[in-house]
Amino acid sequence: MNHPTGYDDAELGELLGAYALDAVDADEAEAVERYVARVPDAAVEVDQLRTAAAWLGATEALSPPPELRDAVLGAVREQMRNDEPISAYLTETARFDVLVDEIPRDCLGLRTANGLTIHELVIHLAAMESLLAMTLGSPTEADLEQPDIEARTAELIQRYHDRPVDDARAVWRRSVEAVRRWAAAPENAHAEVACYDLFFTRDNLLLARSFETWTHSDDIRRALHRPARRPEPRALNRMAGMSVTTLPIALEVTGRAHRGKSARIVLTGSGGGTWLVPLGRGEAAAPADIVLTADIVDWCLVVAERLSPDALPHEAQGDRSLVPHLVEAASVFATL
Amino acid sequence: MAEDGRDLQASNWEPTIRARLVAGDEDALGEACDQFASFVYGIAFRVIGDARAAEDVAQDVFMKLWEQPTGFEPRRGSLRTWLGTLAHRRAVDCVRREEAKRRTAVRDATRSAVAPDVEEMAMALVTSERVRSALDALPEEQRVAIQLAYFGGRTYREVAQVLGIPEGTAKSRLRLGLRRIAVALERTEQWA
The missing domain is CATH 1.10.10.10 (Winged helix-like DNA-binding domain superfamily/Winged helix DNA-binding domain)
Known part of the structure; x- marks a missing residue:
């Protein structure tokens, strides 16, 4: 069988040893990876050869400088402290990845909250993440440029519905890696990105993706009758904070703005916090006209349209007539 | 089971470490460093022949494990293989980038076989x-x-x-x- 890469299967087979030893160039490595992805026997051989190669390395074990461990853990702490958005993104995507492994294969057809089956929901996340990767300049799925997320999801469902869920996850994984690489580049620290018909700062983009990944992970857990899982408190705080600080714009675009008025939103529970926001364009002025107190996870469920605004358990002090406007505007940017 | 509760067999320990890394447990990364730092650093040093660059590669490899613990798939091989593959690839990239650098000089100078x-x-x-x-x-x-x-x-x-x-x-x-x-x-x- 001949391929556009210019290598036939026999040649690719001959390259497996060199590939496992990283002794091929980038084009050859890519050709071998495609070959291995479609020929299970070759995949088994590569895994064996890679194991052997790694053991060759083990013959060279050498004590590293004692500061290596501290340097690694220091870098991790630095990242967690200084870059919560990327930490949240990495944690939520890793949890989703593990969750896909845990889905019993005969449950993939179960319906989730937004009407898609579990399998289709994994594909939907592949559509979301691959659209972002493409927007960031690293397309991860061939011949797919559709920017409309519903149409993109439908097209990917066509492609992946009859294939193992791992294939859709592979698209999603490649995309997550592309997003991670982009986010890690210092020059993108203050980048603004237009995607999903919205404008995002780099941090809000990562938080929005973390939020959706968490929401859909819980959709899958609910469909499987498993308990929901909260994000880490700091991540939850940042995600909820993003939804609260975009309230003024949400109120404006939905015609519910009350310019000159402000609200104090108090979200309780682990990761909770307090935010003072204007109820439309302009600056927030204390004292607030309304103080709304609710559980942080309940608030996030409303933002994600998993809880109806009028079902949000809350306490309000001040001008209570503002409450429905506030809560209904909270989910305007849900793209779920 | 070992005293610290870890199974002696890598096949049980590895999925646990992976799950802990996914949950964002820093101690799990520390344990992975203790276990495999000599191995990862050894490969990098042997290929590159430069202690500083080898340390950078090793740090990079463990950061990758932290950032993407699900990149390691136990059904495809051991954590050792995954880390070794990554270390070797990064080391080779480094050498190819700095083509024709002295590869021999420092080798064997600081070698000792210590394992945690x-x-x-x-x-x-x-x-x-x-x-x-x-x-x-x-x-x-x-x-x-x-x-x-x-x-x-x-x-x-x-x-x-x-x-x-x-x-x-x-x-x-x-x-x-x-x-x-x-x-x-x-x-x-x-x-x-």
Whole structure:
């Protein structure tokens, strides 16, 4: 069988040893990876050869400088402290990845909250993440440029519905890696990105993706009758904070703005916090006209349209007539 | 079970470490460092021949494990293989970027065989010994080709050039030689 890469299967087979030893160039490595992805026997051989190669390395074990461990853990702490958005993104995507492994294969057809089956929901996340990767300049799925997320999801469902869920996850994984690489580049620290018909700062983009990944992970857990899982408190705080600080714009675009008025939103529970926001364009002025107190996870469920605004358990002090406007505007940017 | 609750068998320990890393547990990364830092650093140092660059590669490898613990898939191989593959690839990239740098000078200078996890490393030492014997037992032409590629960071084309053999011959020497080591290793695992 001949391929556009210019290598036939026999040649690719001959390259497996060199590939496992990283002794091929980038084009050859890519050709071998495609070959291995479609020929299970070759995949088994590569895994064996890679194991052997790694053991060759083990013959060279050498004590590293004692500061290596501290340097690694220091870098991790630095990242967690200084870059919560990327930490949240990495944690939520890793949890989703593990969750896909845990889905019993005969449950993939179960319906989730937004009407898609579990399998289709994994594909939907592949559509979301691959659209972002493409927007960031690293397309991860061939011949797919559709920017409309519903149409993109439908097209990917066509492609992946009859294939193992791992294939859709592979698209999603490649995309997550592309997003991670982009986010890690210092020059993108203050980048603004237009995607999903919205404008995002780099941090809000990562938080929005973390939020959706968490929401859909819980959709899958609910469909499987498993308990929901909260994000880490700091991540939850940042995600909820993003939804609260975009309230003024949400109120404006939905015609519910009350310019000159402000609200104090108090979200309780682990990761909770307090935010003072204007109820439309302009600056927030204390004292607030309304103080709304609710559980942080309940608030996030409303933002994600998993809880109806009028079902949000809350306490309000001040001008209570503002409450429905506030809560209904909270989910305007849900793209779920 | 070991005293710290960790299973001695890598096959049980590894998925646990992976799950803890996914949950964002820093201590799990510390344990992975304790377990594999010598291995990862050793590969990087052997290929690059520069302590500073080897340290950077090792740090990079463990950061990757932290950032993407799900990149390691237990059903496709051990954590050792995953880390070793990554370390080697990064080291080779480094060498190829800085083409023609001195690769020999510093080697062997600071070598010592210290290992933090007794059981794992005892097993590792036995296996390394077998791999070393398997490497020694290879026909010389295969052994030299593998050493040039793996430790020298050369492509098979460069291996062919250095040895004055056709590229096809270099490819098959690498594949056949590595296969023999893989077979020797499988036997070791069966015995273990």
